Structure formats: structure tokens, C-alpha cells
Amino acid sequence: MSNNSSKYAIVTGASSGIGYSFAEQLIKRGYNLLIVSNVKEIEDAAKRLKDATLQGADASGRSKDLQVVPLVLDLGQQTSARELYDYTHAHKMEIEVLVNNAGVYHDKDILDDSEGFTSLIMNLHMYTPAMLCYLFGQDMKARGKGYILNVCSVTSKMAAQRLGTYGGTKAFLSHFTRALHIELRKYGVSVTDVSPGAVDTGLYSIPPFMTKLGKCLGIIVSPETLARRGLFALFHGWAKTTIPTVFWRILCFIILLIPTCLLRLIRKLGWF
Numbered sequence: 001m002s003n004n005s006s007k008y009a010i011v012t013g014a015s016s017g018i019g020y021s022f023a024e025q026l027i028k029r030g031y032n033l034l035i036v037s038n039v040k041e042i043e044d045a046a047k048r049l050k051d052a053t054l055q056g057a058d059a060s061g062r063s064k065d066l067q068v069v070p071l072v073l074d075l076g077q078q079t080s081a082r083e084l085y086d087y088t089h090a091h092k093m094e095i096e097v098l099v100n101n102a103g104v105y106h107d108k109d110i111l112d113d114s115e116g117f118t119s120l121i122m123n124l125h126m127y128t129p130a131m132l133c134y135l136f137g138q139d140m141k142a143r144g145k146g147y148i149l150n151v152c153s154v155t156s157k158m159a160a161q162r163l164g165t166y167g168g169t170k171a172f173l174s175h176f177t178r179a180l181h182i183e184l185r186k187y188g189v190s191v192t193d194v195s196p197g198a199v200d201t202g203l204y205s206i207p208p209f210m211t212k213l214g215k216c217l218g219i220i221v222s223p224e225t226l227a228r229r230g231l232f233a234l235f236h237g238w239a240k241t242t243i244p245t246v247f248w249r250i251l252c253f254i255i256l257l258i259p260t261c262l263l264r265l266i267r268k269l270g271w272f
Contacts, residue, residue, distance in 0.1 A: 008032045008067075008093045010084070010136075012075055012129075013102030015041040018151065018199060020049075021227035022099050023068075027053055029231075031097060032067040036084065038074040038102075046070035069093075075102045076120040081131035097147045097234075098136050100129035100173075107162040118165060125169035130176055133191075137184060144188040149234045150177045152195045154242060157252040161267050170195075174240075181239045193240040194230040197248035199223055219247050 009026040013019040014035035023035050027049055035042055035049070050068045071087065073080055088095055103124050110118075133148055140146025152174040155167035174193050181191040198220040226243050233241040242248055 006032075006092065006094050007096040008034050008069075008088070009097035009099065010034045010036065010088075010095055010132075011099045011101060012036045012132075015039055015045045018196075018223045018226055019099070019101040020045055021223040022101060022149075022231070023049055024052070024224075025227045025231050026097060026099075027066060027068065030066070032069075032093075034069045034071060034088065034093060034095075036071045036073050036075065036102070038072065038076070040072055042070040042072055075128045076123045078123060078127055080123075081128050081135060084132065085135040095136050095139065096145065097149070098132060099149045099151070100132060101151045102128070103151065106166060108165075109162060110164045113165065121165055122169055125166075126172045126176075129173060133176070133180055137180065137189065140189045141184060141187045146184075146189040147234050148177075148180070148184075148189065148191045149230060150174075150191070150193055151230075152177065152193045154195050154197045154248045154252055156195065158255050160255065160263055178239060185237075190234055190237045192230070192234040192238055194226070194233065195240065195242045195248075196221070196226050197243070197251075199226055 009023075009031040011019050011023045011026065011033065014023045014033075015037040019035070019037070023033055023045070027033055033046075033049065035046060037045075046068045053066055053068070069091075071084070073084060073087075075081075075084075104121055106121075113121075129150055133150070137146070137148065140148070150173055153167070153170040155163050156171040156174040158167050159171075160167070174195065177191055177193040181193070184191055199222070221243055229241065229243050242252075
């Protein structure tokens with residue numbers, strides 16, 4: 001891709017963590033960026049990304065012309081996908097890569113959540129990414145080229161207590177992504193489901209030494225590793241990749257074998 005290309009990559013939820021790492025990797029690949037978040041910290045993230053790009057430019061000034069555009073937008077609303085799509089058209093941005101990363105993590109009983117939070121998580125994990133795929137997917141299909149990466153989760157395979165809302169919404173996104181991958185493949189559009197397990201983003205209330213041990217054992221990965229492997233899968237046309245691979249695939253397989261009666265017993269004993 002040339003430095004002056006009008007082609008952009010969108011990364012949602014890019015103010016920190018996994019989304020920021022995706023943005024870092026994409027600008028290294030020569031993409032202009034439109035990074036989206038519901039917090040104003042997205043503007044600081046854009047500045048850091050641009051500064052890093054300038055520092056990394058070679059003597060010829062390569063990469064200096066790349067744009068990093070921050071957009072503060074609440075993607076938890078059902079009007080958000082259309083607003084984002086219209087924004088790109090109004091600013092004449094050709095979107096070649098779409099990374100649907102925005103989301104919220106929690107493990108909590110379904111009925112203990114507020115109505116507002118339940119609506120938020122369903123919009124963030126299902127409605128908004130699906131509509132963004134629909135809207136930008138139309139343009140990609142017409143051009144005969146494009147890349148869509150949906151950040152799903154290994155919990156999409158875990159129909160268990162306290163993960164009902166989170167895992168359930170991620171299950172929808174995972175199934176939706178697989179279908180879209182099959183439908184758009186022949187039109188030159190790559191669609192990939194990236195399903196991470198534990199990622200070192202500070203979301204988990206565990207001691208630092210446990211995080212370090214988990215990373216050593218390959219159970220926990222850094223956001224940078226996740227982004228790098230996820231984009232590798234996307235640009236190589238893979239339908240899905242689970243990160244880290246072996247541990248979480250084994251765990252998901254074991255969980256699928258657990259009968260509901262045993263899960264009820266675990267619940268009764270208060271183990272989870």
C-alpha cells in the first residue's frame with residue numbers, strides 16, 4: 001500500500017488494550033486509521049499512534065503521511081453503526097479493514113444485571129458489529145476486496161452460569177462471522193473470527209505473579225501477541241483462530257462434555 005493511499009482501517013474500542021494493539025499493528029502495515037471509542041482517551045491514543053509512526057519513519061519520510069483519526073462514539077446504541085458508516089462516507093474514507101473489537105467483559109448472573117447494561121452488552125457484541133459488517137461488507141463486496149475481523153471469545157463455547165450474557169452474545173458473533181466468511185469468500189472479502197482466552201489487559205482480579213505464570217504457561221497472552229496473530233489469520237484468509245491455541249481448545253472441549261446436572265451441583269456448592 002502506498003503512503004498516500006485513501007484506504008483506511010477501522011478499529012473499534014481502540015483507546016487501550018486489545019484495540020490499541022490492533023491499531024498499532026495496522027498502521028505498521030501502512031493503513032490510515034479511524035479509531036473509535038466512547039471515551040475521550042481515544043484522542044490521546046491517536047496522538048500516541050501518530051507519534052510512534054513519525055518516530056518510526058525512515059529517512060525518506062515513509063509513513064509520515066498516514067492519518068490517525070479519532071472518533072468519540074458510543075457504539076452501544078442501535079444508531080451507532082449507521083453513524084459510523086455515514087461518517088466515513090462524508091469524509092471520503094475507503095474502508096479496507098474493519099476490526100470489531102469494542103465490548104465489555106464480565107461474569108455475573110443474568111438477572112443481577114441492570115436492564116441498561118443488558119441492552120448495552122447486546123448492542124456492543126451483536127447489533128453494532130453485525131450492522132457494521134453489513135454496511136461496510138456491502139462496499140467491500142462491490143470493490144472485490146476487504147477484511148473484517150470480529151473479536152469473539154472462547155466463552156462462546158461455554159454455556160455456563162455467570163457467562164450467560166457475555167458468552168451468549170459472543171456465540172452469536174462467532175456464528176455470524178462463520179456464515180459471513182463463507183458468503184463473502186468468493187467476492188474477495190476475508191472474514192475472520194478471533195476468539196481469545198485470557199488476555200493481559202488488567203480485567204482480571206488476579207495477583208501479578210499469577211498473570212506472569214499464566215503467560216509463561218501460554219494460558220494468558222499479551223494484547224500485542226493477540227493482535228499480531230489475529231491479523232495474521234485475517235490477512236491469510238482464515239475463518240477462525242483461537243488464541244492461545246492448545247490450552248483453550250482443550251478446555252472448551254472439556255466444558256462441552258460437562259452435563260447440566262453437574263453444572264447445577266457446582267452452582268449449589270457455590271464453587272462458581
